Amino acid sequence: MDNGQHTHIVKYSTFVWVLLILLVFTFSSVAITELELGVFSVTAALVFASIKSIIVLMYFMHLKFDKKFYAIMMAGIVLLLISVIMVTFLDYLYR
Amino acid sequence: MTDNTHIDEHRDDEGAKTGMWIFIFTELLLFGGLFIVYSVYRYLNPMAFHLAAQELDTFIGTVNTVILLVSSMTIAMAITSIQLKNKKLTLILMGVTILLAVVFMVNKYFEWTGKISHGIFPGSEILHQSSQGEILFFGLYYAMTGLHALHIIVGVGFIGYVMWLVKTDDVKHDDYVILENSALYWHLVDLIWIFLFPLFYLIT
Numbered sequence: 001m002d003n004g005q006h007t008h009i010v011k012y013s014t015f016v017w018v019l020l021i022l023l024v025f026t027f028s029s030v031a032i033t034e035l036e037l038g039v040f041s042v043t044a045a046l047v048f049a050s051i052k053s054i055i056v057l058m059y060f061m062h063l064k065f066d067k068k069f070y071a072i073m074m075a076g077i078v079l080l081l082i083s084v085i086m087v088t089f090l091d092y093l094y095r
Numbered sequence: 096m097t098d099n100t101h102i103d104e105h106r107d108d109e110g111a112k113t114g115m116w117i118f119i120f121t122e123l124l125l126f127g128g129l130f131i132v133y134s135v136y137r138y139l140n141p142m143a144f145h146l147a148a149q150e151l152d153t154f155i156g157t158v159n160t161v162i163l164l165v166s167s168m169t170i171a172m173a174i175t176s177i178q179l180k181n182k183k184l185t186l187i188l189m190g191v192t193i194l195l196a197v198v199f200m201v202n203k204y205f206e207w208t209g210k211i212s213h214g215i216f217p218g219s220e221i222l223h224q225s226s227q228g229e230i231l232f233f234g235l236y237y238a239m240t241g242l243h244a245l246h247i248i249v250g251v252g253f254i255g256y257v258m259w260l261v262k263t264d265d266v267k268h269d270d271y272v273i274l275e276n277s278a279l280y281w282h283l284v285d286l287i288w289i290f291l292f293p294l295f296y297l298i299t
Contacts, residue, residue, distance in 0.1 A: 009175055016168070049292075
């Protein structure tokens with residue numbers, strides 16, 4: 001059948017680099033929240049977490065190398081989550 | 096498709112993988128719902144959440160984050176090594192992943208028993224005397240990290256099962272979709288922790 005999707009072999013070194021980048025983001029988010037900058041710490045921690053999850057999805061979970069169809073579905077779920085969070089907070093902020 | 100001459104058992108790698116992704120989406124929505132509960136209660140009880148979050152040890156949280164990230168890398172590498180027909184390295188990488196998962200759980204055990212010995216657990220005397228917000232924070236902390244820990248245990252079982260399949264050559268360089276699926280599951284566990292860690296340990 002369609003064995004084409006399996007032909008892409010990711011190099012070991014790619015994964016080591018990905019891990020290093022993820023660790024840099026982890027330690028940066030720890031350092032930034034230690035500074036206690038209030039709202040900025042919260043924003044920074046969540047932005048770093050989002051960047052980390054995109055990297056995990058693209059490289060570790062192969063979305064970058066697989067058929068686009070998986071990435072599109074994933075984006076749909078993220079959009080769904082974001083819209084539910086927004087609707088919930090619109091309710092709480094303006095009630 | 097019908098031209099394919101070697102007829103063995105029914106096999107649909109793409110279907111298997113799509114099924115795994117759909118399962119992952121349901122998991123993301125489950126934890127997403129919990130994250131919304133957390134953020135709403137945090138918004139309603141900012142001071143109590145601030146005080147309660149300071150009780151958590153950032154160091155142990157950071158160590159567990161590093162452990163999960165490294166284990167995610169080793170299981171991702173296991174796929175590369177099975178593609179390169181290196182069975183031994185595949186088994187080693189999967190074994191390291193399981194070992195790291197166990198270390199994560201040992202840390203979690205010490206973290207939880209530490210909290211419990213300080214009298215902080217759902218329904219405890221100390222929490223009853225605390226504010227509503229602190230009760231909510233620790234309730235969510237135990238529920239969400241507990242549900243995540245449950246996923247770690249399931250992941251260890253799943254990866255352990257696939258290790259056995261690799262050992263018996265049921266998973267090989269040209270047939271390894273179940274290894275990919277177990278890796279996807281493990282990355283999901285990592286993905287959830289990536290958000291649990293800042294929400295509970297970093298943001299105070």
